[in-house]
Amino acid sequence: MTDEVLRTENLARAFGGLQAVAGVSLSLYAGKVTALVGPNGAGKTTTFNLITGNLRADSGAAQIRGKPIMGLKPWQVARLGVARSFQDLRLFTHMTVRENVLAATETASWFWQPGGGAARRAREDRAARALEATGLAALANARAVDLAYAERKFLSMARILAAEADIWLLDEPASGLDLASRLRFGELLRGATARGVAICLIEHNLDVVTELSDRIAFLDQGKVLAEGDPQTILRDPALAAIYFGDRPQEAA
Amino acid sequence: MIAYAANLATIVAIFGILAATLNFVVGFAGIFSVAHAVFFGLGAYAGAQVALHIVPDALLACVVAAVVAGGLSLCLALPALRVRGEYFVAASLGLQMMATTLFSEAKAFTGGIGGLVAIPRPTLFGVEVSVLPLALVALALILFATALLQRGAFGRTLQALRDAESAAEALGKNVAAAKTLAMLFACAGAGIAGALFALHLSFVNVESFTMDQSVLVMAMVIIGGTGTLWGPIIGAIILLSLPAGLAFVPFIPATEVGAVQQIIYGLAMTLLMIFRPAGLVGDLSKGRATA
Numbered sequence: 001m002t003d004e005v006l007r008t009e010n011l012a013r014a015f016g017g018l019q020a021v022a023g024v025s026l027s028l029y030a031g032k033v034t035a036l037v038g039p040n041g042a043g044k045t046t047t048f049n050l051i052t053g054n055l056r057a058d059s060g061a062a063q064i065r066g067k068p069i070m071g072l073k074p075w076q077v078a079r080l081g082v083a084r085s086f087q088d089l090r091l092f093t094h095m096t097v098r099e100n101v102l103a104a105t106e107t108a109s110w111f112w113q114p115g116g117g118a119a120r121r122a123r124e125d126r127a128a129r130a131l132e133a134t135g136l137a138a139l140a141n142a143r144a145v146d147l148a149y150a151e152r153k154f155l156s157m158a159r160i161l162a163a164e165a166d167i168w169l170l171d172e173p174a175s176g177l178d179l180a181s182r183l184r185f186g187e188l189l190r191g192a193t194a195r196g197v198a199i200c201l202i203e204h205n206l207d208v209v210t211e212l213s214d215r216i217a218f219l220d221q222g223k224v225l226a227e228g229d230p231q232t233i234l235r236d237p238a239l240a241a242i243y244f245g246d247r248p249q250e251a252a
Numbered sequence: 253m254i255a256y257a258a259n260l261a262t263i264v265a266i267f268g269i270l271a272a273t274l275n276f277v278v279g280f281a282g283i284f285s286v287a288h289a290v291f292f293g294l295g296a297y298a299g300a301q302v303a304l305h306i307v308p309d310a311l312l313a314c315v316v317a318a319v320v321a322g323g324l325s326l327c328l329a330l331p332a333l334r335v336r337g338e339y340f341v342a343a344s345l346g347l348q349m350m351a352t353t354l355f356s357e358a359k360a361f362t363g364g365i366g367g368l369v370a371i372p373r374p375t376l377f378g379v380e381v382s383v384l385p386l387a388l389v390a391l392a393l394i395l396f397a398t399a400l401l402q403r404g405a406f407g408r409t410l411q412a413l414r415d416a417e418s419a420a421e422a423l424g425k426n427v428a429a430a431k432t433l434a435m436l437f438a439c440a441g442a443g444i445a446g447a448l449f450a451l452h453l454s455f456v457n458v459e460s461f462t463m464d465q466s467v468l469v470m471a472m473v474i475i476g477g478t479g480t481l482w483g484p485i486i487g488a489i490i491l492l493s494l495p496a497g498l499a500f501v502p503f504i505p506a507t508e509v510g511a512v513q514q515i516i517y518g519l520a521m522t523l524l525m526i527f528r529p530a531g532l533v534g535d536l537s538k539g540r541a542t543a
Contacts (some may be wrong), residue, residue, distance in 0.1 A: 052422060054418065054422075073426075074418070074422055075421045075422075075424050075425055075426045075427065078421070078422055078423060078424035079424045083422070083423070084422050086419065086422075090416035090419035091416065091419070092411060092412045092415040092416055093415050093416070094411065094414075094415055095408065095411055095415065099411075102405075103405075103408045103409065103411075103412045103420070103423065103425075106405040106408060106409065106425075107423070107424035107425060108405070109409060109425060109426040109427075109429040109430040110406070110429075110433070111401060111406050111433060112404065112405065112406065113405045159419075159423065163423055163424070
């Protein structure tokens with residue numbers, strides 16, 4: 001396959017007696033969309049949290065372009081080129097749309113950003129391009145808290161675009177979007193993959209998955225049960241039964 | 253009367269610095285510290301020691317106070333900054349309680365319960381000066397620095413981590429470093445206020461650096477408007493002018509002024525939270541959205 005940019009090997013994490021992730025091995029490739037599909041509680045978001053350092057793995061490994069990332073803090077993983085969205089969006093609610101996106105371009109934690117005026121103008125240009133691409137330019141001065149639902153979703157995407165990361169981990173980014181917004185979202189993703197961005201998408205809407213993904217990893221009970229192209233995975237009757245809650249009973 | 257007004261103006265300017273610097277961490281970074289009086293005290297003792305044992309130069313006293321308060325803010329705040337929200341409030345409360353005891357016991361540095369007395373009048377380059385112009389200049393400089401930081405990338409970083417810390421981290425922001433820097437700036441500013449306070453009164457003791465003082469400064473910030481530039485100054489003016497104003501009301505006996513003052517504070521806070529939750533200067537819509 002094409003360039004592997006991120007790989008996890010046997011990632012595992014338990015919460016008390018619940019084994020949320022039980023040995024997930026997964027690869028993401030430059031320019032490809034991989035969908036993580038599975039019923040609620042399959043361990044999809046936990047896998048994201050283990051990759052980004054929001055949770056510590058009990059065991060297993062992960063690397064970005066060969067560099068181990070286990071034990072790194074979320075901001076350190078982000079600086080290696082990983083951007084993520086959250087199911088609950090986590091916008092900077094009392095900042096304007098433009099400030100939300102500008103904040104995504106400013107990673108230095110010091111009193112000022114490096115590079116002086118030229119770098120500042122470059123960051124402002126990046127933010128303006130991200131707002132243009134997500135259709136939010138006209139709302140640049142509105143506060144995030146005042147946006148409509150779909151606009152909030154696109155603001156979350158604008159932050160990721162402006163961050164210029166080359167690995168995107170998107171947690172249900174298209175949920176609740178109408179058809180027109182979904183099409184616009186699809187264009188954003190296709191634009192990103194054309195630039196070589198590797199995308200991992202958690203999504204419950206199988207139409208979106210079929211439309212946008214190049215590969216599917218099917219998770220259940222913390223394990224990757226199957227991996228492959230969307231047609232093969234989605235037509236597998238055993239996986240469909242698990243996904244729709246008609247799980248085969250284990251032998252006594 | 254002029255001396256009384258000048259004294260009140262000096263105290264308002266000093267508490268304006270305290271409130272403005274506390275607002276920097278509370279209003280912009282969302283770090284609710286109830287230990288600001290600790291750093292005010294550290295600055296006051298450091299400034300007083302410089303004046304007593306080296307030279308009563310106000311500039312030197314302020315620099316030393318800022319370094320001591322800012323430096324100790326790193327040692328003391330770094331572990332506390334690892335916790336969030338109400339846990340940080342509890343951690344800062346613990347720090348305030350511990351510091352009050354240490355201020356009472358560390359006689360060599362603080363003079364103990366009796367405090368440090370006979371602090372010489374301040375000078376600037378060898379010339380004796382009043383604290384009022386110094387405090388006003390310090391307040392102006394701190395407000396200017398606050399406005400610059402607030403409008404720039406650092407201000408956005410602080411507001412981002414206040415609104416959604418995990419999202420700020422996911423965008424590559426080192427949240428702990430940004431919070432530490434914000435605390436450093438705020439505590440160094442509180443230290444400068446402390447040095448000016450010591451030089452102004454010529455006497456300092458632990459009574460000025462207790463939990464009550466931290467709560468008073470927090471009230472100034474909330475009443476004026478958190479996250480605004482001028483709100484804390486307005487809060488300081490109101491809360492410090494109130495006791496002075498009440499003393500002139502003929503039908504309140506002098507012995508009851510304190511009790512009336514507490515009732516007015518409580519009533520004002522309650523009414524504010526109902527009708528102007530973002531404070532007197534704060535954006536009303538912002539307050540409602542937050543609520």
